[in-house]
Amino acid sequence: MKKKLKKFEEIIKEKKLIDASLEILQWDLETTAPKKGKELIADVFGYxxxxxxxLMTSEEFIKLVEKLSEKKEKLNDIQRKEIEDITEEIEKMKKIPPKEYEEYSKLVARSQGVWEEAKNKNDFNLFKDDLKKIFEYNIKFAKYQMKDEKNIYDVLLNEYExxxxxxxxxxxxxxLREEIVPLLKKVKESKVKNDFEFLSKKVDIETQRRFNRYLASYxxxxxxxxxxxxxxxxFTMNIDKNDVRMTTKFIEDQPFSSIFSVIHESGHGIYEQQIGDDLQGTILASGGSMGIHESQSRFYENILGRSLAFWEGIYKNGIENFPALKEIDINELYRGVNKVEPSLIRTEADELTYSLHIMVRYEIEKGxxxxxxxxxxxxxxxxxxMEEYLGVVPETDSEGVLQDVHWAGGMIGYFPSYALGSVYAAQIYHKMKEDMDVDQLLRDGKMDRIKGWLRDRIHVYGKLRGTAELIKEITGEDLEPKYYIDYLKEKYSKIYNLD
Known part of the structure; x- marks a missing residue:
């Protein structure tokens, strides 16, 4: 048994080294790789x-996993979960012909550069053919995997949640629609001022870089x-808990865009950095489902980052690192960063209308x-x-169908995770408030207490525990949207003086 486990660990280590190499290539593709070098990177990605x-579908490895699976009662919890997850992965990979797997890997590596060019040139037609191929492959692969699912799309959803x-x-x-749409209507009819010039005041990029680095550290x-x-x-990428990489995008006349982008990605990054040391070297050493991962980013970005208490805590140091804040009253700042206005861009969307953006994408990819x-x-x-759900119509492909990279990367079925993450975040927040005075901790700048609470209840477990199990253990309930709806109603009723 010891020899089999040692051999298993050796193969898993090799797999993780390959996966780390792929992650680094992906990072290069999306950050610094020259345009003409991306074709070679795509070939290396496929290789x-x-x-x-x-490695995963070799006869040697499959037999080894089968032998270990037969002796699961002799394994510890981590080993048992690893064997279960790797068995599932093997079953999926075995059903995909090798040539198709390689072609698809090259396609998504190359397509992200094509998407970026199409977005920059505002031309969907440049990306259309690649997008068709990506969807065709996902449909084909999902058909290979279908068991008890009612439709193909359900197979893809299960990849992420x-x-x-x-x-x-x-x-x-x-x-969500039944509650959010009427609330949005009331907000739009409110007479509360909704014009905050500071949100679009120019701040030089170097100042934004400095402040956002400080913010992530804070x-x-x-x-x-x-x-x-x-x-x-x-995006955020986990190569290892000791090598977690985040990115943002700086826009000179939209300084709060990068601020909330960095707060969001920090939620992802902190999660990855707090994975338990006992999981290192295993396939469980990363965040769980995309729903629970997005719960952490949405929790940091919205529940913490858009709260008045958070800005009260950061205001003094924030002014030192971001001089433009000197001219903004803190209560005005709070109302400004919670301004509700249906917008074209998902990543810039306010907290109230965000889920409507997800519904658009969910219905399209399902269709x-x-x-x-x-x-x-x-x-x-x-x-x-967009007109039906948000009352706004894009004038260009770049601010419409080309705004997100997810489909270019083959992430079909991912978008619902964002909405699920918002609901999980509100449910977690409800429980956290029972355990500690969250607002006071934020005012005092004691982010370590909040970070520690999340570490002990969520982060350390990585993929060892499923999302449903974690949520039930933390809150005593299954997924429950009412906490998210109540949170939105309470917050925006106060901000917009609703009855």
Whole structure:
């Protein structure tokens, strides 16, 4: 048994080294790689992806995992969970023909550069063919995996949120829509001032860089084990808990865009940096489902970062690092960063309308997967749904269908995780407030207490525990949207003086 476990650990180590190499390539693609060098990187991406594929589907490894699985009662919790997860991964990979796996790996590596060019040139047609191929591959791969799922899209949803399906999501989004849309109507009819000039006042990029680095550190992100760089679309990457990489995008006349982007990504980054040491070297040493991961970023960005108490705590040091704050009254700042106004860009959306942006994407990708929507007409479909849900219509592809990188990276089924994350975050916050005075901790700048609470209840477990199990253990309940709805109602009723 010891020999088998040692061999298993050796193969897993090799897999993790390959995966780390792929992550570093991905980082390079999205940050500093020259345009003409991206084709070679895509080829290397395909080559390394096949190394991982061949390793996981080798007869030697499959037999080894089967032998260990037969003796699960002799394994500890971590080993048992690793064997369960790797068995599931093997089963998925075995069903995908090697050539298709390699071609798809190259496609998504190359397509992200194509997407960026299309976005910069405001031309969906440049990206359309690649997008069709990405959806075709995802449909094909999902068909290979189908078991008890009711439709193909459910297979893809399970890649990011295990146990989730479109039937549950339809009910979930319906409950949000029934509450958020009427609340949004009341907010729009409110006579409360909704014009905050400071939100679009120019702040030089170097000042923004300095303040955002300070901000991430203040929140608890460890720069000895992480970096903050720039990319077209902000993201966080976990190569290892000691190498966590975040990006943001700086816009001179939208300084709060990068501020909240960095707060959001810091939530992801802190989660990864706090994974338990006992999980290092295993496949469990990263954050859990995308829903729980987004709960951490949404928690930091909105529940903490858009609270008055947070800005009261950071105001003195914030002014030193960000002189433009001197001219802003703190209560005005609080109202400004919580301004409700339907917008075109998801990442710039206010907290109240954000889930409506997710509904647009959810309905579109579900429609494409189910053969109900035509990718050729995607800009038109996108614009129609934006008008229906948010009352705004993009004038360009760049601020419409091309604004997100997710589909270019093959992440079909990911978007619902954002909305689920917001709900998980509110549910977690409700419990946290029972355990400590969160507002006072924020005023006192004691971010370490909040960070420690999240570490002990969520972060240390990595992928060892499922999201449903974690949420039930922390809150005593399953996923419950009412906490999110109540949170939004209470917050925005006060800000906009609603009855």
């Amino acid at each position: 390394l992806s096949m190394k991982s594929y061949n 295990k146990g989730m399906d479109s039937e549950k999501l339809d009910k979930f989004f319906k409950s 929140l608890g992100f460890d720069f000895d084990r992480g970096v903050l760089a720039e990319s077209e679309h902000p 494409i997967i189910n053969g109900e929507l035509d990718i050729d007409k995607l800009p038109e479909i996108w614009n129609k749904k």
